[in-house]
Amino acid sequence: MRSAHTVGIVREAEAALMARLPQGALMRRAATGLAVVCARLLPRVYGSRVVLLVGGGDNGGDALYAGADLSARGADVRAVLAGDRAHEGGLAALRAAGGRIADFQEDTAEDTLFDADLIVDGMLGIGGRGGLRAPHAVLAGLAATAPAPVVAVDLPSGVDADTGEVTGHAVRADVTVTFGTYKPGLFIDPGADRAGRVHLVDIGLGPELPGPSLLSFEDADIAPLLPVPDAESDKYRRGLLAVRAGSAHYRGAAVLTVGGALRTGVGMVRYAGPSPVVDQVLARWPEVVADDVDPLSSTDLDPGRAAAVVIGPGRGVLPGNVDELHVVLESDLPVLADADALTIIAAGTLSDLVRTRTAPTLLTPHAGELARLLDTDREEVEARRLEHVTRAARELNCTVLLKGSTTLIAHPGSPVAANGTGTPLLATAGSGDVLSGIIGALMASGLPATEAAVCGAHLHGRAAVLAHDGAPISASDLLSGIPRAIARIRGHNRTKGM
Ligand SMILES: NC(=O)C1=CN([C@@H]2O[C@H](COP(=O)(O)OP(=O)(O)OC[C@H]3O[C@@H](n4cnc5c(N)ncnc54)[C@H](O)[C@@H]3O)[C@@H](O)[C@H]2O)[C@@H](O)CC1
Numbered sequence: 001m002r003s004a005h006t007v008g009i010v011r012e013a014e015a016a017l018m019a020r021l022p023q024g025a026l027m028r029r030a031a032t033g034l035a036v037v038c039a040r041l042l043p044r045v046y047g048s049r050v051v052l053l054v055g056g057g058d059n060g061g062d063a064l065y066a067g068a069d070l071s072a073r074g075a076d077v078r079a080v081l082a083g084d085r086a087h088e089g090g091l092a093a094l095r096a097a098g099g100r101i102a103d104f105q106e107d108t109a110e111d112t113l114f115d116a117d118l119i120v121d122g123m124l125g126i127g128g129r130g131g132l133r134a135p136h137a138v139l140a141g142l143a144a145t146a147p148a149p150v151v152a153v154d155l156p157s158g159v160d161a162d163t164g165e166v167t168g169h170a171v172r173a174d175v176t177v178t179f180g181t182y183k184p185g186l187f188i189d190p191g192a193d194r195a196g197r198v199h200l201v202d203i204g205l206g207p208e209l210p211g212p213s214l215l216s217f218e219d220a221d222i223a224p225l226l227p228v229p230d231a232e233s234d235k236y237r238r239g240l241l242a243v244r245a246g247s248a249h250y251r252g253a254a255v256l257t258v259g260g261a262l263r264t265g266v267g268m269v270r271y272a273g274p275s276p277v278v279d280q281v282l283a284r285w286p287e288v289v290a291d292d293v294d295p296l297s298s299t300d301l302d303p304g305r306a307a308a309v310v311i312g313p314g315r316g317v318l319p320g321n322v323d324e325l326h327v328v329l330e331s332d333l334p335v336l337a338d339a340d341a342l343t344i345i346a347a348g349t350l351s352d353l354v355r356t357r358t359a360p361t362l363l364t365p366h367a368g369e370l371a372r373l374l375d376t377d378r379e380e381v382e383a384r385r386l387e388h389v390t391r392a393a394r395e396l397n398c399t400v401l402l403k404g405s406t407t408l409i410a411h412p413g414s415p416v417a418a419n420g421t422g423t424p425l426l427a428t429a430g431s432g433d434v435l436s437g438i439i440g441a442l443m444a445s446g447l448p449a450t451e452a453a454v455c456g457a458h459l460h461g462r463a464a465v466l467a468h469d470g471a472p473i474s475a476s477d478l479l480s481g482i483p484r485a486i487a488r489i490r491g492h493n494r495t496k497g498m
């Protein structure tokens with residue numbers, strides 16, 4: 001598990017640590033770690049051409065000291081100064097080690113960057129605010145087109161450390177070397193996409209840091225959470241998931257939600273819906289117990305011995321659907337509400353019920369649905385996803401999973417989790433229905449809503465990567481990837497444990 005902390009927390013922790021250390025010690029630690037990673041990226045250090053892009057703050061200082069280390073090992077190091085000032089100690093160190101230093105010049109910058117074997121982005125770190133201005137923006141553009149790999153110092157310049165937002169230009173790094181703790185923006189797109197592979201350099205900050213602001217999970221963290229049926233498990237003890245998805249108009253939503261649950265592994269899926277949908281679900285998944293009920297007219301909505309309920313995908317927003325959702329939310333069962341159920345909640349009638357339920361509740365909106373839940377615009381949510389998912393969890397007093405290129409999971413009072421798996425190909429019709437089924441199965445197996453959401457999002461992304469094999473995928477293909485993803489993740493855990 002990788003923990004990230006916001007800039008405010010990092011600054012406080014650094015101040016506390018610096019007070020106990022000789023001046024400059026932290027920067028030396030950071031720069032040494034950075035130089036080690038840079039050296040690994042070069043076929044050999046001696047004779048390699050390293051170009052440092054140096055901003056006016058301490059991020060530039062890190063780059064200059066690391067450059068001095070590389071220069072002392074025989075690299076040809078050139079610093080391009082992007083700010084109107086630069087870290088004095090770093091400049092002196094690089095000069096003393098034989099490096100060359102020049103101010104940014106529009107007509108020579110391109111040749112300098114295109115001749116490099118390695119480019120080090122030390123323009124802006126956690127002190128960066130807003131979009132890159134010239135000449136930073138020009139250098140970021142040249143670094144993106146130059147053939148050499150780009151190493152970002154602490155974070156890619158132009159990425160907001162706390163949110164991953166990019167306004168205008170930002171550096172695109174192959175590797176980011178970050179110091180002391182991860183920054184949230186390294187795990188949230190578009191920042192995550194700009195950061196490439198991220199290395200953490202330990203500068204001794206750990207004891208000064210409070211609990212994380214954001215978490216990112218890896219296979220090894222997910223494996224122990226996945227439910228393992230034992231010899232004693234019967235179908236009820238393994239969990240019965242009630243699925244309330246699909247309608248005469250959207251039959252596929254039922255098939256995909258049920259499929260996501262079955263492929264993940266659950267004691268039993270009990271489907272309830274209109275008879276043409278029941279027929280279709282049974283034709284594809286004969287192992288399902290299906291009840292022929294028309295949610296638009298039936299009053300018998302008892303979810304039976306269910307351990308959890310998934311409601312909403314393709315279900316409809318008619319008065320009968322509102323009644324069905326009402327009954328489900330009034331139950332004491334864990335509930336996952338998606339799609340049409342979110343539209344009903346956003347309309348206001350049932351949001352108080354969501355807020356006051358004592359059983360676990362998970363909402364799984366995309367940006368548009370979250371915007372409706374919060375009465376704001378989709379663009380606002382897209383621009384500041386972390387802020388909005390946190391606000392929704394707090395205001396609706398439940399777990400909220402915001403889908404998108406980085407899926408975020410928030411629960412009141414807990415650090416947000418950023419999902420790191422997946423592929424852009426997941427943005428396909430029905431993919432969300434499969435996700436609801438996966439998470440529903442995990443909730444029915446007894447995982448708390450937040451853990452089920454974190455595990456489910458991870459599995460869903462892994463399944464997509466395994467299923468696509470270089471070609472576009474449909475939501476049905478995704479289903480076949482789920483058991484393979486579970487096997488991979490479990491396998492990883494076994495290797496780790498040996
Ligand atoms: N504080 C510490 O103890 C440590 C800090 N370290 C490094 O120091 C960095 C933070 O240093 P600073 O606080 O000096 O901040 P930065 O080096 O990130 O940048 C600050 C400078 O950039 C300018 N700037 C901000 N936004 C800009 C924009 N959009 N376009 C152009 N210029 C812009 C500011 O005017 C300021 O001069 C960290 O990211 C890390 O790399 C490390 O050396 C480890 C120890």
Ligand SMILES: [K+]
Nearest residue numbers: 124153155157
């Ligand atoms: K940087």
